[in-house]
Amino acid sequence: MAAMKASVSRSARDGAINQIKTAMIEKKLTQAELADASDCHEKTIQNLLGGRSVRDQTLFDVCMVLGLDFDQLKHAWNGGGNSPNTPPELLGEGGGVVAPLYMGAYTRAAVDHYIGSYLTLRSAFSRPDLIIAYRTDIVWDPDWPSLLFQETDRPDAPYSHRGRLYIPSSSMFIHLVSLTKGAMRMIVVSQVDRFGEMRGIITTIHKQGALLVPVATPIVYAKRENFDSDLGNITPESPFYEEYRKMLDETISEGYARLMT
Structure with a gap:
């Protein structure tokens, strides 16, 4: 009977454990690093990921490190599944369809047009004449x-x-935020337009010599069905350079972002 009870307990906690593991992957944290950041023993984290009982304080500390909602995780940890405050009509067969309030409480139906792949452009931090082009999937x-x-x-x-998209209901701009070991990078861009584009600014930390310094530069997202165009380090000699440079320059000239000096 005791073995069956433990099995049921682990099964009931699988949802909470999966949330913790997903957040650890996103933040690139090992069990040892999570234990250190949460001020507990690594064995405690092993017990947590194994579905064994831990103190509420441990759950709270882990949530603070990983950016998880403590009340929702605790409810799932205790076998409650989805939060009791979430109306059934806001839940789908594949999981939740409403983002947390602190992220903007947006529904999946309201943001379906953001889903897709985007050509992403920004200037290199070390060489302003160099454009970095890569792909971002949402x-x-x-x-x-x-x-x-x-x-x-x-x-x-x-x-x-x-990272995650934060979409306030009262703003024309949205936020793409990633958080790793306390280091936050934020991108603020306009809501996606009818051309599938978002424009704004990226703020992050860049290494200059032996120092890390805050930097900011314009950034553009342009939705694409395929990626036959050039990606990587785009130099002025590239056939895509003028097109990409024009998109970045228009981000400033058309008022999507402003760099103050």
Whole structure:
């Protein structure tokens, strides 16, 4: 009987465990690193991921590190599945269809037009004449109801980001946010237009010599069905350079972003 009870307990907690594992992958945290950031022993994290009982304080600390909703995770951890505050009509067969309130409480139906693949352009931080072109995929994540973005085909692949879209209802701009070990990168762009484009600014940290300094530059997302166009480091000699440079320059000249000096 005891073994059956433990099995049921683990099964009931699978949803919460999957949320924790997904967030660990997004933030590139090992069990040891999560334990260190949560101020607990690595064995405690192993117990957590194994579905064994842990203190509420441990759950809370892990949620703070991973950016998870403590009340929702605790409810799922205790076998409750979806949050009791979520009306049934806001849940689909494949999971939630409404993003958390702190992300804008947007519904999947309202943001379906964001889903797709985008040509992504920005200037290189070390060489303003060099344009970095890569691909960004935006999908709906039913397990953590929200839009999820993933960068691919970057020339500096180890620095590719994965994060969430925050869409306030009262703004013309949205936020693409990634958080790794306390380091946050934010991209603020216009809502996707009828041409499938979003324009704005990226703010992040860039290494200059031995120092890390804050930097900002215009960024453009242009939805594409295929990626036959050139990606990677685009130099002035590239046949795509003038087209890409024009898109970035228009981001400033048309008022999507402003760089103050």
